[in-house]
Amino acid sequence: MFRSARREVEDALASALAGLDLPTDDLGIEEPPADVDAVLASSVAFRLAGEVGAAPPEVAADVAAEIDPGDLTYVAAVETQGPYVNFLPSDAYFAETLRAAGDDSYGELPPKDRSVVVEHTSANPTGPVHVGRARNPIIGDAVANVLEYAGYDVDRHYYVNDAGRQMAVFTWAYETFDEEDLPEPERDRIEYDLVRYYRKGNEFLENAPEAEVEAAEDEIQSIMQGLEAGDEATYERVSEVVDQVLSGMKVCLGRLPAEFDEFVKETRFMRDGSVDDLIDRLEELDAAVYEDDAWQLDLPDIDKNLVYLRADGTSLYATRDLAHHEWKFENYDRAVTVLGEDHKLQARQLRTTLDLLGHDADGLDQVIYSYVNLPEGKMSTREGTGIDLDDLLDEAIDRAREEVEDRLEDRLRDDDLDEDDVERIAHQVGIGAVRYDIVSKQPAKAITFEWERALDFEAQSAPYVQYVHARACGIVGEAREAGHDVPEPAAVDADALETAEARDLLRTIARFPAVIEAAADDHEPHVVATYTREFAEAFNAFYRECPVLSAEGATRDARLALVVAARHTVANALDALGVAAPESM
Known part of the structure; x- marks a missing residue:
């Protein structure tokens, strides 16, 4: 309303x-x-x-x-x-809000008949996803969620860099070294197994005798040339590595959860001729220059040229990404890309070049984020140091489990809950805490993840908001156990919600669809997170001041209906952020 x-x-x-x-x-x-x-x-x-x-x-x-x-x-x-x-x-404002929020799809806006592709994560398939990149899938998935809630037809894409030097090095190393040359994998999953080859290969290229390095570089260059030429055998060699690593990365990302409709490989645009066609058009631009043994674009208002073709005839990531974005413009009404702050220059070069090619770059939205730091410091996949996203999620679940077991000790002792319930809640709370803490901050601000803040049930964290949903579910469950009918909000007289706290909660509920709309328009899911904290405060004030089950008649019915409306609202707000809404905590 x-x-x-x-x-x-x-x-x-x-x-x-x-x-x-x-x-x-x-x-x-x-x-x-x-x-x-x-x-x-x-x-x-x-x-x-x-x-x-x-x-x-x-x-x-x-x-x-x-x-x-x-x-x-x-x-x-x-x-x-x-x-x-x-x-x-007016009274109609409150009555219509209560009626609308009685639907469990509350917050979903009417279809807009417009398609949007959201590209996010797109980490190079060189090994496990590490925590320094965790902000990308969390923000990207939440952006896609709020766009879906806002009525857009959304596809989630992961753009796979399977044609760069890193993948050529990985493929050469995978084919060169033996299992006995490698350390034990850090985890029993395929990407942890294969990353050992990548690390071994980089170590060899840095430390081996010059002659051996030159021979290795010749083979690496041959792989890159084969991909550029569309050689099927070379593509299959590289794909054997890429597809295996991606399969493990999907499992890790699925834990967040962050899932994708399509994994779009950059070799796709090399193999179908899109890159060759693009290079021909780039060379016709007035901005095209040949300098330092490479074809480049001297772009207006950008200090650094965009290199799009090496002297040996091989394209670069930027070239293939331009072809990729032309494909997006052909197939979608809008394109959203979530990028780390280290890609700001490339983002500007991309937009400017698309404009020079005659595309409307206004159809491209780029969400730039700063990185998440842990007190432990910076991490590097190539060197095999730092903390993987799996490690962060495991620790989140372990810490949440300890907190949940402590809080639910009495219910466990009375067999009201069992270990499966604790494990379910620990996963929902632990992973929800990680997602919420990261997505609740403005993307451009660098953040340091802190366990004490993320898992604080009393502060403005995921558990704090999740507990509101659990409390609402508990009230409805207790009402049914007591033999009370739980009325449909549409059948209740909203005038019976006479207290200021009930009206404040209903007024907060009314804002939710507009919050979704604003978050989608600006690609800012943290706006939804801010709303959930305000919502939790309004609900808790209502809970303190407005007894539900001990009320009578129309007042009890109206308050129960308001609890149902609140449950739908907070569940969908959390869902838009990709955070679970536990029914008990």
Whole structure:
């Protein structure tokens, strides 16, 4: 209802300003402070005060006088507070919110009939996913989720770098070294097994005698040339390594969970002729120059040239990624790419080049994020040091299990819960804590992950919000055990929710679809996380001040219906973030 009320307020303000013969280009609509009993406010009087030659409070009063609340459905009254015009919610606003949130799909917006491809993670298939890159799949998956909630037709893609030098080195090493030359794998999964070859190969290239290194480099170069030429045998050699490593990485990412509709290999665009066609078009651009034994683009307003073709005729990652994005533009209405901050230059080069090629780069949105650090410091897959994402998730589950066992000790002793229940909750809470802590921060801000904060049941963390859902489920379960009917929210009289805490919770519930809309528009899932914390505070205030099961008649029915609406809202908000909503904790 918040979105409907906002449209109603927009129309009413525009009509009022037009009636006063004032410009309507900026209505100044915003959400009021928490202590203001209004659903929306307008600061338009600030903007217009100079134009009309009156103080802002006087302008606000004139604007408010032009609006008749009787003509509005979701606004009961229009009041001024200094320079602000405040719009107070009507009974219909609360009733319609309760009805809408009674549906377990609450928050899902109508289909937009627009397709979006979200590319994220895309870590090179050289070994296990390490924690330094964990922010990409978590943000990327959440971006895709909120876009789906907002009504877009979303595909999730992982772009596989299977044609660069790293994969040529990996393939050569896999075919060169024997199992007995390698240390024991760190974990019993295929990518942990194969990464040993990659590390061994890099160690050899750094330390072996010059003649042996030259021979190895010749073979590595041959693999790269074979891929460029479309040689099927070379492609199969590389794919044997790539596909095995990817299969293990999928298992790791599935634990978050982060799943993909398609793994798009960059060799696809080499093999189908797209890269060759692109290179021909790039060479025709005025920006194309041949310098330092390579074809490059001298791009406007960018300090560093984009190299797209080496002297030996092999393309670069950037070249293949350009072909990849042309393919995206042909098949989707919009493209979203989640990138680490170390790709800022490449992101600018890509957009500028696509523009030079005649594409509308406005159809491409790039979400840039800073990295997650742990107190242990930086990590390197190539050197075999640091912490893998699997290690982080294992520790999250272990720490959550200890916390859950401590909190549920009495229920375990009374056989109300068993070890399977504890394990389920530990997975939901532990992995949810990691995801929530990472996705709740603005992407551009560097963060250091801290266990104490992420798993704090009392602070604004995943467990804090998850507990709200568990508490709501518990209230509904207790009501049924006590023999009370749990009414459908649509069948309840919302007027029975007479307390300020109940109205505040219902007002917070009403905002959820608009929060989804804003998060999708700006590709900022942390907005949803912020909302869940505000929601948890509103629900906890309601829980403290408004007894549900001990209430009677219409009041109990209305409060139970509000709990159901709250359960749907927080479950879907957590789902949009990719965080589980436990039914018990």
